[in-house]
Amino acid sequence: MNKAEKHLLIIGAKGGLAYKTIQKFLKKYPKLKITGVDTRLLDKPMKHPRYTFKRLEYRRGDFEDLFRENNFDYVLYLSRVTHSKISNKLLKKRLNLSLQGTQTILDLSLRTRVQKIVILSSFHVYGAMNDNPIFLDERYPLRGSLKFPELRDVVEMDQRCEAWMHENRNVIDTLILRPTNIIGPSLRNGITNYLTHPLSFYPMDYNPTVQFIHEDDMASVLVESIKVEPGLYNVTAPGYVSIKNAVKTINPDAYSLPVFALSKINTLANKKFGVPGYLLDYLKFPCLLSEDKFQKGFAKVKIKYSVKEAIENLGKNLRKKKQKD
Amino acid sequence: MKLLPSFDVHQTLYNKAMASVSELIEFYLNENRKKIAKKSELLRKRYGQERDPWGLNIDTLQTALTYIYPLYDKYFRVKLHGLENLPKKKNFIVIANHSGQIPIDGALIITSLIMEKKNPILLRGMGERFMFQLPFLAKIVSEAGTILGDRKNCRYLLERGHSILVFPEGVKGITKSTEDFYKLQKFTNGFYRLALEQDIPIVPITVIGAEEFYPYVHQSPKMAELLNVPSFPITPFFPWFGLLGALPMPSPVDIHIGKTIKPNKKLNKDSPTSEIKKEVQKIKEVIQEKIDKELPKKRKMFE
Numbered sequence: 311m312n313k314a315e316k317h318l319l320i321i322g323a324k325g326g327l328a329y330k331t332i333q334k335f336l337k338k339y340p341k342l343k344i345t346g347v348d349t350r351l352l353d354k355p356m357k358h359p360r361y362t363f364k365r366l367e368y369r370r371g372d373f374e375d376l377f378r379e380n381n382f383d384y385v386l387y388l389s390r391v392t393h394s395k396i397s398n399k400l401l402k403k404r405l406n407l408s409l410q411g412t413q414t415i416l417d418l419s420l421r422t423r424v425q426k427i428v429i430l431s432s433f434h435v436y437g438a439m440n441d442n443p444i445f446l447d448e449r450y451p452l453r454g455s456l457k458f459p460e461l462r463d464v465v466e467m468d469q470r471c472e473a474w475m476h477e478n479r480n481v482i483d484t485l486i487l488r489p490t491n492i493i494g495p496s497l498r499n500g501i502t503n504y505l506t507h508p509l510s511f512y513p514m515d516y517n518p519t520v521q522f523i524h525e526d527d528m529a530s531v532l533v534e535s536i537k538v539e540p541g542l543y544n545v546t547a548p549g550y551v552s553i554k555n556a557v558k559t560i561n562p563d564a565y566s567l568p569v570f571a572l573s574k575i576n577t578l579a580n581k582k583f584g585v586p587g588y589l590l591d592y593l594k595f596p597c598l599l600s601e602d603k604f605q606k607g608f609a610k611v612k613i614k615y616s617v618k619e620a621i622e623n624l625g626k627n628l629r630k631k632k633q634k635d
Numbered sequence: 636m637k638l639l640p641s642f643d644v645h646q647t648l649y650n651k652a653m654a655s656v657s658e659l660i661e662f663y664l665n666e667n668r669k670k671i672a673k674k675s676e677l678l679r680k681r682y683g684q685e686r687d688p689w690g691l692n693i694d695t696l697q698t699a700l701t702y703i704y705p706l707y708d709k710y711f712r713v714k715l716h717g718l719e720n721l722p723k724k725k726n727f728i729v730i731a732n733h734s735g736q737i738p739i740d741g742a743l744i745i746t747s748l749i750m751e752k753k754n755p756i757l758l759r760g761m762g763e764r765f766m767f768q769l770p771f772l773a774k775i776v777s778e779a780g781t782i783l784g785d786r787k788n789c790r791y792l793l794e795r796g797h798s799i800l801v802f803p804e805g806v807k808g809i810t811k812s813t814e815d816f817y818k819l820q821k822f823t824n825g826f827y828r829l830a831l832e833q834d835i836p837i838v839p840i841t842v843i844g845a846e847e848f849y850p851y852v853h854q855s856p857k858m859a860e861l862l863n864v865p866s867f868p869i870t871p872f873f874p875w876f877g878l879l880g881a882l883p884m885p886s887p888v889d890i891h892i893g894k895t896i897k898p899n900k901k902l903n904k905d906s907p908t909s910e911i912k913k914e915v916q917k918i919k920e921v922i923q924e925k926i927d928k929e930l931p932k933k934r935k936m937f938e
Contacts (some may be wrong), residue, residue, distance in 0.1 A: 320862045344876040431702060440764060440765075440767040440773070441764045441767070441785070442783040443783065443786075443787035443788045443791075444689050444782070444783075444785075444787075444788055444791060445688070445787070445791055515770030515771045515773075515774060515776065516770060516773055516774050517774045518690070518777075519686065519688050519689070519690055546708075550686075550688050551686075552690070552692075555686075568770060569770065570770075594773075595767070595888070596690075598688055606825055619904065
């Protein structure tokens, strides 16, 4: 990054991951100005002279004003509306944002001559399938929505961004990240909810190998991403564990249940459990990412937590929280 | 005068018989436990203590061997021939004939290279897609070392120094009717391209005796289609006696390890299929010749 003042836009700035990423950006780049936007209001807004937060309805007009009034050099698009606690209203909002909203953001980035856009997709685009080979590279077909139509927007958004990346490769640098399960004490996504729920269960009849990345490391990856060569990257920490070990590390007293029973419990207690239905397939079948391209592209990022350490850290934080309560 | 013994006598006899059977099972399990524990320790040294990404867990494998080995040793009375033909330093691809309606032949080959070899090798067998979908079975087979039969999986495993077991006849080999016993079916070519790609030697293995696990079989493709399963064998006992009728006969099995075949250096992984087919055909002929030679010497089921 040049020494001159640059301006970064973070779309989806409310979440725990965004908070950590903003902190790291501000620390690493002393001249970087950051604007964060989200549809939700912040509980405790971060106060920093170089950081501004705006609550924004994700409408075309609002985005157009935002891009025209500011001269953004980088865009970090983190705004995948959470999959947890899905109501019909939220699902509609998500579909709109993921498909039409993404297209608006891409078009505006191109029109206002943004240098680089980083899009946070997900490894859910590959889908957990019984016939997945171990280690899926970035060229593997995206089959996430074959079984779960609610993932269609996630897959379509990723595909649209990839096509757009190739169409405009001479004009704008685009980076698409497909991280594995991101876990951490400040996150409330589906997998963290599953792992940290007091009623902890692991599958009795399946035990696939899983990968994780700690929120701290994911934030470091996002910070580094504005310097990395454009392209598609799977993102994961080194190592792997079985789902049983992951659950048992966090809660040694966890029960085992057949997946069909887990599925029933999840349906009955969805609001309390906060685990989307499709995630249960990830407790049955493998969806392991190949790290080869990530390790080369993000060689400068020091991953602090291996998969096992990320799980241990989550467990440690959960125990601390319980003791405080 | 009492013509029949009392109920108590029946009960005592039954209890004694059951106790003897369980003692016998326990005796065999105990006898083998130490041997299996020793082999498992050697496997842990070779492949690491940790679970691998495909799910292999040596502890589960050890438990599985505790039950499979007595069957291998006492029920199927497996004899391994030609152990000296295995490559000493490099990993390899085993190519074997497939037979027996259910993939017991694979389990027996894998068990033989663990239990009979001084420095055991775990051959990674390939499973059909449907196996990895079924609850419990998916977990057990993965943890015991079976992988999904996919070229990417094989490539990664070979790169990591594992040896793999391939049945190039696929389902067609294992699901033969009686009139086709010991006739090799069409071989797929994928394994040869992998061998060329990574310069991995090929070890041909011939299994004699597995076809007789179910001596009289008629395949019903219509029933298989109806039940959405790869095959549906009808035998004198199955499906008439339910799962009990699916028990394999105690046919003695001979596993012959052939001489190592090196991939043809004039070819590469992208060579035309016609060229690859010729090489694959040569391997098929090696196995068919061995079958024809060893079949007349086949051991009898009850002797």
